[in-house]
Amino acid sequence: MTEAAQNDEMEEIIQDFIIESTELLDGLDQQLIDLEKTPDDQDLLNAIFRSVHTIKGAAGFLAFNQIVDVAHITEGVLNKLRQGELRATPAIMDAILNAVDMLKVLMSHVKAKDGKEEDLSQVLAALQDIDVSAEKANDEAGKGKEDIATPVERQDEGGTQASGQESSQQKILKEDSETIRVDIKRLDSVLNMVGELVLGRNRLMRLSAQLEDRYGEEELVTFIKQTTYNLNLITTDLQLSVMKTRMQPVSKIFSRFPRMVRDLARKNGKEIDLVLEGEETEMDKTIIEEIGDPLVHLVRNAIDHGLEGPEERKSAGKSAAGTLTLSAYHKGNNIFIAIKDDGRGMDINRIKSKAMEKGIATFDDMERMSEKEILNFIFHPGFSTASEVTDISGRGVGMDVVKSNIAKLNGSIDIETSRGNGSEIELRLPLTLAIINVLMVGVGDETYAIPLSTVIEIKRLEGHEIKTMDGREVVYSRNIIYPLIRLSDLIGAGSAGQNAYVVIIAFGEKQIAVLVDSLLGQEEVVIKSMGEYLSDTAGISGATITGDGKVVLIIDVMGLSVGMERMVMQ
Amino acid sequence: MFDQKMKILVVDDFPTMRRIVRNLLKELGYLNVDEADDGSTALTKLRNEKFDFIISDWNMPKMTGLDLLKAVREDSNLKDIPFLMVTAEAQKENVVLAVQAGVNNYVVKPFTAVTLKEKMDKIIEKLGG
Numbered sequence: 204m205t206e207a208a209q210n211d212e213m214e215e216i217i218q219d220f221i222i223e224s225t226e227l228l229d230g231l232d233q234q235l236i237d238l239e240k241t242p243d244d245q246d247l248l249n250a251i252f253r254s255v256h257t258i259k260g261a262a263g264f265l266a267f268n269q270i271v272d273v274a275h276i277t278e279g280v281l282n283k284l285r286q287g288e289l290r291a292t293p294a295i296m297d298a299i300l301n302a303v304d305m306l307k308v309l310m311s312h313v314k315a316k317d318g319k320e321e322d323l324s325q326v327l328a329a330l331q332d333i334d335v336s337a338e339k340a341n342d343e344a345g346k347g348k349e350d351i352a353t354p355v356e357r358q359d360e361g362g363t364q365a366s367g368q369e370s371s372q373q374k375i376l377k378e379d380s381e382t383i384r385v386d387i388k389r390l391d392s393v394l395n396m397v398g399e400l401v402l403g404r405n406r407l408m409r410l411s412a413q414l415e416d417r418y419g420e421e422e423l424v425t426f427i428k429q430t431t432y433n434l435n436l437i438t439t440d441l442q443l444s445v446m447k448t449r450m451q452p453v454s455k456i457f458s459r460f461p462r463m464v465r466d467l468a469r470k471n472g473k474e475i476d477l478v479l480e481g482e483e484t485e486m487d488k489t490i491i492e493e494i495g496d497p498l499v500h501l502v503r504n505a506i507d508h509g510l511e512g513p514e515e516r517k518s519a520g521k522s523a524a525g526t527l528t529l530s531a532y533h534k535g536n537n538i539f540i541a542i543k544d545d546g547r548g549m550d551i552n553r554i555k556s557k558a559m560e561k562g563i564a565t566f567d568d569m570e571r572m573s574e575k576e577i578l579n580f581i582f583h584p585g586f587s588t589a590s591e592v593t594d595i596s597g598r599g600v601g602m603d604v605v606k607s608n609i610a611k612l613n614g615s616i617d618i619e620t621s622r623g624n625g626s627e628i629e630l631r632l633p634l635t636l637a638i639i640n641v642l643m644v645g646v647g648d649e650t651y652a653i654p655l656s657t658v659i660e661i662k663r664l665e666g667h668e669i670k671t672m673d674g675r676e677v678v679y680s681r682n683i684i685y686p687l688i689r690l691s692d693l694i695g696a697g698s699a700g701q702n703a704y705v706v707i708i709a710f711g712e713k714q715i716a717v718l719v720d721s722l723l724g725q726e727e728v729v730i731k732s733m734g735e736y737l738s739d740t741a742g743i744s745g746a747t748i749t750g751d752g753k754v755v756l757i758i759d760v761m762g763l764s765v766g767m768e769r770m771v772m773q
Numbered sequence: 774m775f776d777q778k779m780k781i782l783v784v785d786d787f788p789t790m791r792r793i794v795r796n797l798l799k800e801l802g803y804l805n806v807d808e809a810d811d812g813s814t815a816l817t818k819l820r821n822e823k824f825d826f827i828i829s830d831w832n833m834p835k836m837t838g839l840d841l842l843k844a845v846r847e848d849s850n851l852k853d854i855p856f857l858m859v860t861a862e863a864q865k866e867n868v869v870l871a872v873q874a875g876v877n878n879y880v881v882k883p884f885t886a887v888t889l890k891e892k893m894d895k896i897i898e899k900l901g902g
Contacts, residue, residue, distance in 0.1 A: 212799075213796075215792075216789065219789045223787065224789070253833075253834065260790060264793045264884075266883075
């Protein structure tokens with residue numbers, strides 16, 4: 204074997220090591236927290252021990268010595284736990300969890316190939332102390348009866364669980380044996396090609412319909428029609444299958460919360476039961492990656508502001524431990540993720556006074572607003588109701604970032620709260636980012652696409668229905684007044700002046716009416732990025748190619764509304 | 774000397790480790806290698822296909838390397854297959870148990886291709902002599 208080939212092989216092995224060890228480390232967080240609740244679960248202890256042991260073994264071959272060092276001493280402590288020489292106290296768990304964190308850091312160095320080393324002294328010393336103290340206790344207990352000790356059986360590496368029943372962890376480990384790993388870039392390129400195929404299919408369908416109109420009696424046309432129909436079905440299936448390959452279970456993000464909630468609860472002196480539901484729900488990989496940080500922020504908020512300490516809870520007639528529920532479920536073309544707590548709920552009066560203080564809204568403004576609209580102020584940049592800033596949350600940055608991150612993914616946020624009973628924040632997210640249903644509208648000679656998920660109502664309009672209020676054009680429909688945007692003004696497109704329809708669109712609690720010349724129908728389109736050069740164009744989120752080969756711009760609803768505010772200011 | 778074409782079963786629950794061992798074997802010229810992710814899947818493979826050599830990790834879920842070794846030695850069709858045990862530390866107690874169960878040799882992690890070759894050659898020599 205040549206040296207180069209051998210190096211490639213090593214590189215691949217290291218990549219495998221990173222992926223597989225990271226999975227084990229992620230699993231360890233959950234297992235260790237479970238262990239805190241059931242410190243005597245022998246199967247669990249064995250599974251934890253084995254994960255650390257496995258990482259150590261492979262790291263040894265690859266000469267990642269710092270990983271070996273940390274894993275080795277952690278394994279030692281775990282072995283003592285396993286053999287009943289130690290019991291899992293919170294302090295010991297802290298030390299082990301810290302070691303797992305350190306392993307993650309070291310793994311990140313391996314991944315980045317930066318060759319960096321960490322100062323391991325603290326992590327190692329903490330574990331060493333535990334190890335030594337156990338030894339001492341053991342020595343004292345075992346004084347004078349060395350003859351009786353039978354290390355042969357007790358030291359049996361892993362033999363202890365041989366006869367035990369299969370634990371749930373082991374089942375999980377077994378399940379993913381029939382999978383292969385594929386570089387995400389390859390999947391993306393397949394998805395991209397399927398996107399092109401869908402565009403081609405759409406164009407072919409359009410042409411085939413035209414052909415039928417013109418030469419309907421010809422047999423050849425019938426054949427082309429049938430073939431196109433089959434191609435259509437297969438393309439749709441293919442598109443779905445490819446999208447599915449990019450799906451990952453929500454457990455991928457949920458798995459980090461047990462550890463986080465535990466640490467935050469301990470730090471804040473709160474008792475929190477975390478309930479995870481629907482972890483198997485699958486979402487597009489990109490969305491999974493993007494919603495991690497917003498979710499972390501929402502969970503931190505719930506723990507910091509929502510859930511009370513045990514004393515406060517008891518005096519309010521609640522159980523000492525608060526419940527935080529994270530759930531994910533699938534409905535229609537959307538995935539919903541909800542963060543629910545049974546804490547004190549949001550104080551609408553506090554939000555009102557804060558909004559006045561920050562000059563976000565006047566008292567009179569808020570008199571006219573619904574409770575939901577007022578609640579939505581928490582997403583306003585610079586808004587924070589926490590009277591004191593803690594290191595967990597409440598720096599006044601965040602909720603607005605959460606909101607814009609979710610909006611970027613074509614999703615939305617909904618808040619429900621009940622004073623004294625808790626709050627629920629629900630994120631609505633699309634199944635995939637690549638394909639959306641749009642409403643095609645005409646403005647002058649141009650065609651634009653509006654994401655159908657944001658469209659609430661379409662209305663034919665007579666010119667005189669447009670009124671002016673406070674110097675702003677509005678439209679009145681079903682007893683609601685909507686601010687009006689003329690798409691032609693905003694994008695600078697010419698208009699033939701027909702102005703026949705308004706499309707009422709919404710994002711969050713905000714609704715606006717958009718004036719267009721014509722409605723061209725609904726179409727499923729593949730979003731193409733505008734490229735870096737045009738990525739910041741306000742009001743436009745991307746482009747697509749329609750069945751008749753035209754390039755159409757996709758309207759960015761949120762950007763539109765921001766654009767509108769700006770126009771009003773001027 | 775063992776045939777380079779002999780069929781080797783590598784047993785380990787951690788995919789990276791199987792790959793490492795497989796890669797070391799490749800360096801030594803052994804290309805006819807199959808894998809199993811734990812003792813029980815290994816046993817099924819051993820009963821369905823003919824293998825000439827087993828390299829197994831000790832600590833695995835469900836069925837450990839030691840239990841696999843015992844099962845192999847108790848099976849009249851499999852009992853003569855050379856068995857090399859991979860252990861984490863040279864714990865004498867472990868080795869004693871493995872020897873009792875009829876292991877041919879053991880190798881301590883981490884090991885190099887050279888060490889692996891030495892161990893395999895030793896097994897081969899003994900069987901030959």
